[in-house]
Amino acid sequence: MRRGKAMKQNKHESIRKAFRAAFPYTLPICAGFLFLGATYGVLMRTNGFAFWYPMLMSLTIFAGSVEFVAADLLMGTFHPLQAFLMTLMLNARHLFYGISMLDKYKGTGFKKPYLIFSLCDESFSINCTAKIPPDADRGWFYFFVTLLNHFYWVAGATLGGVFGSLVHFNTEGLDFVMTAMFVVIFLEQWQKDKQHISALAGLGISAVCLLVFGSDSFILSAMLGILAALTLLRRLLSRGGEAA
Amino acid sequence: MSSMTLSQQFVTVLMVVLGTMLTRFLPFLLFPADKPTPKYLQYLGKVLPAAVFGLLVVYCLRNVSVLSGSHGIPELIAIVVVVLLHLWKKQMLLSIAGGTVCYMLLVQFVF
Secondary structure: OHHHHHHHHHHHHHHHHHHHHHHHHHHHHHHHHHHHHHHHHHHHHHOOOOOHHHHHHHHHOOOHHHHHHHHHHHHOOOOHHHHHHHHHHHHOHHHHHHHHHOOOOOOOHHHHHHHHHOOOHHHHHHHHHOOOOOOOOHHHHHHHHHHHHHHHHHHHHHHHHHHHHHOOOOOOOOOHHHHHHHHHHHHHHHHHOOOOHHHHHHHHHHHHHHHHHOOOOHHHHHHHHHHHHHHHOHHHHHHHOOOO | OOOOOHHHHHHHHHHHHHHHHHHHHHHHHHOOOOOOOOHHHHHHHHHHHHHHHHHHHHHHOOOOOOOOOOOOHHHHHHHHHHHHHHHHHOOHHHHHHHHHHHHHHHHHHHO
16 A cells, blocks of 8 residues: 555656656747747738637647648638648658657557647657656656647747737747757757768758758658668668667 | 638648648557567667758758848858857757847847
8 A cells, every 4th residue: 555655656756857857848949839829820810810710720730830831721712632732741751750759659658649649840859859867757758848839839829819919029030949949959969979970961961952942842852862861871870870 | 811611711721630640640550559660660760860850950941041131141140159059058948049039139130
C-alpha cells in the first residue's frame, strides 16, 4: 500500500518536473504564435469571417502556413480536391517529422494520438532537440510542449479575430522570432552532431531548390533532394554518425 | 466575403484538416510501435533532423529578396546576432529575443 502511494507521488512529481522543464522551451514560441496567430485572426476577420472561424480552424488544422492558404481558399471558388492536394504538398514535411519521432514517441501511451495530431514544426523541433531532465517524465514533457504550443496558436488566432482592430504599436519585424528560433535550433543540432554533412545538405539543397523553383513551390523538391542525398550518403553517415 | 455556402466552407476546411492529418499520421500508421522500426528509417530518424532544420531556416527566409528592397541585409545581420549571442551565452530565449529585437529595430528605423 505505502509503496503504491509513494510510486504515485513519484509519478506526480515527474509529471510536474516535465511541465517545469517544458514551459521555458515554449516561451519563444508563445511570443511567435501569439503574434502570427493574431495576424491570422485579423486576416480572417478582414476577409469577413467571424472570430470562431480562425478559432476552430487553428484548433483543428494547427499548421500555420496551411491555415493562411485555407483563408485564401475560402475566399475563392469551391474546389475540395484542390484544397486537399495543396495541403498535402505544403505539409509533406510532416512526414519527415513523423519518421524522426517514430522511436521517441514510442511508449507515450494515451498521449500519443494527440502528440501526432499536433506535431507542428515548432513542437517537433523542441521535442527532437531538448535535453529532458532525467527525473522528468519524457512522455509528459512531449505532451506539455505540444499542448502549450497548440494553446498559444489558438489563443493568438482567437484574440486576433476578436480584437484585431485594436493593435496599435508597431509590430513590423516581430515575425522574425520564428526565423531566430529555427536558427538557434539548427545551431543546437549542429553542436550535438558529430558530422555536419546532413545539416549542410539541408541548407544547400533547400537554397538551390528555392532559387530554381521559387518560394511557393520549392519545399517538395527540396525534400526529395534531401532524401536522395541522405540515402546516397547512408554508408558514409551511418559509419561516422553512429554516436550522433 | 466568401462566396461559398456554409457547407462548402465546412468541406473545404475538412479537406485541409484531413490532408494535414494524413501527413502527420502516415509514418506512425505505416510503422507501428510494436514492430522494430526498419533500419533505414532509424538511420533517417538520426540524420534527417539536422537537414530539416536547415530546410526550415531557408523556408523562413523564402520571401527575402537579395536583389531588391533591403537585399536581405537586415535578415543577415539579425541572424549573425542570433548565432553570436547563442555561441556566447547559450541561452535560447536570450538569443531569440536579442535577434528579433535587433531585426525589428533594423526594419523599423534603418531600412
